[in-house]
Amino acid sequence: MPVEEFVAGWISGALGLVLGHPFDTVKVRLQTQNTYRGIVDCMVKTYRHESLLGFFKGMSFPIASIAVVNSVLFGVYSNSLLVLTATSHQERRAQPPSYTHVFIAGCIGGFLQAYCLAPFDLIKVRLQNQTEPRAQPGSPPPRYRGPVHCAASIFQEEGPRGLFRGAWALTLRDTPTLGIYFVTYEWLCRQSTPDGQNPSSATVLVAGGFAGITSWVTATPLDVIKSRMQMAGLKQREYRGMLDCMVSSARQEGLGVFFRGLTINSARAFPVNAVTFLSYEYLLHAWG
Numbered sequence: 312m313p314v315e316e317f318v319a320g321w322i323s324g325a326l327g328l329v330l331g332h333p334f335d336t337v338k339v340r341l342q343t344q345n346t347y348r349g350i351v352d353c354m355v356k357t358y359r360h361e362s363l364l365g366f367f368k369g370m371s372f373p374i375a376s377i378a379v380v381n382s383v384l385f386g387v388y389s390n391s392l393l394v395l396t397a398t399s400h401q402e403r404r405a406q407p408p409s410y411t412h413v414f415i416a417g418c419i420g421g422f423l424q425a426y427c428l429a430p431f432d433l434i435k436v437r438l439q440n441q442t443e444p445r446a447q448p449g450s451p452p453p454r455y456r457g458p459v460h461c462a463a464s465i466f467q468e469e470g471p472r473g474l475f476r477g478a479w480a481l482t483l484r485d486t487p488t489l490g491i492y493f494v495t496y497e498w499l500c501r502q503s504t505p506d507g508q509n510p511s512s513a514t515v516l517v518a519g520g521f522a523g524i525t526s527w528v529t530a531t532p533l534d535v536i537k538s539r540m541q542m543a544g545l546k547q548r549e550y551r552g553m554l555d556c557m558v559s560s561a562r563q564e565g566l567g568v569f570f571r572g573l574t575i576n577s578a579r580a581f582p583v584n585a586v587t588f589l590s591y592e593y594l595l596h597a598w599g
C-alpha cells in the first residue's frame with residue numbers, strides 16, 4: 312500500500328488547518344450560540360473579549376490529530392482508487408478514473424476519516440465554544456483547562472461513548488460530501504488541463520478552493536446539527552437524537568438555521584483547500 316499519500320495528506324492538512332482555524336472558530340460559535348448578530352459581530356466580540364488568541368482556541372488538538380485524519384482521508388481515497396481502477400497516483404493523469412470511481416473512493420475516505428475525526432472534532436468544538444478570556448486572577452476558570460482536560464472530563468462524565476457525541480451526524484456529513492469534494496476537484500482540473508498532463512499550480516489552487524466550497528456548502532446543514540449535538544447537555548438542551556435536534560432547531564429558529572455559518576465556512580474553505588491540494592500534489596510530485 313503506497314504510504315506517500317498518507318504523509319502528503321497529513322502535511323497538506325496541517326497547512327490548511329492553521330490557515331482556516333480562526334474562520335472555523337467563528338463558524339462554530341455562530342452555529343451553536345445565539346448571542347451574535349453575524350460574522351462581524353462575532354469577530355469583534357471575540358477579539359474584544361478574548362484577544363486574537365480567542366480565534367485560535369481548540370487548535371492544538373486538531374493539529375495533532377490532522378496527522379491521523381487528513382492522512383486517512385487522502386490515503387484511503389488514493390488507495391481505494393488504486394483498488395477500483397488499478398492505477399497509481401502517477402498513472403491517473405494518463406488514465407483518468409471515472410467520476411463514479413472518484414465519488415466512491417471519496418465516500419470511503421470520508422466515512423473512515425469521520426470515525427477518526429469524531430473525538431478530536433468534539434473536543435475542538437467544546438473548546439472553541441468557551442468564550443471566557445484567558446485565566447485572570449479572581450475570574451472563574453473555564454470549564455475545560457485544555458484539550459487533555461476536556462477529553463478526560465468527557466470520559467469521566469460520560470464514558471468512552473461520550474467522546475463520540477455527534478459522530479453519526481459527522482459520518483453522514485462527511486461520507487457523501489467528500490465524494491463531492493474529490494469529484495469537483497477532478498472535474499475542475501480536467502476542464503482546464505490538456506489530456507494526459509498534470510494540472511498547473513494555478514489550476515490546482517482554484518480546483519482545490521472550489522472543491523472545498525462545494526463540499527462545505529452541501530455539508531453545512533449536517534454540520535450545524537453535528538455541532539449542536541456535540542454541545543448538547545453542556546450549554547444547550549439535550550436532544551433525543553439527530554432527528555430531534557433537526558426538528559427542534561428548525562421549529563425554534565426556522566429553516567435558515569441549517570445554513571448558519573455558510574458564508575464564513577465558504578470563505579474559509581477556499582484558501583484552506585487550495586493550500587491543502589496544492590501541497591498534496593506538490594509533495595506527491597516531488598516524491599516521484
Ligand SMILES: CN(C)C(=N)NCCC[C@H](N)C(=O)O
Pocket residue numbers: 324327328331484485488489492523526527530580583584587
Ligand atoms: C465538507 N468536508 C467535510 C470536507 N470538505 N472535508 C475535507 C476537509 C478539508 C479541510 N481540512 C477543511 O477543513 O476544509
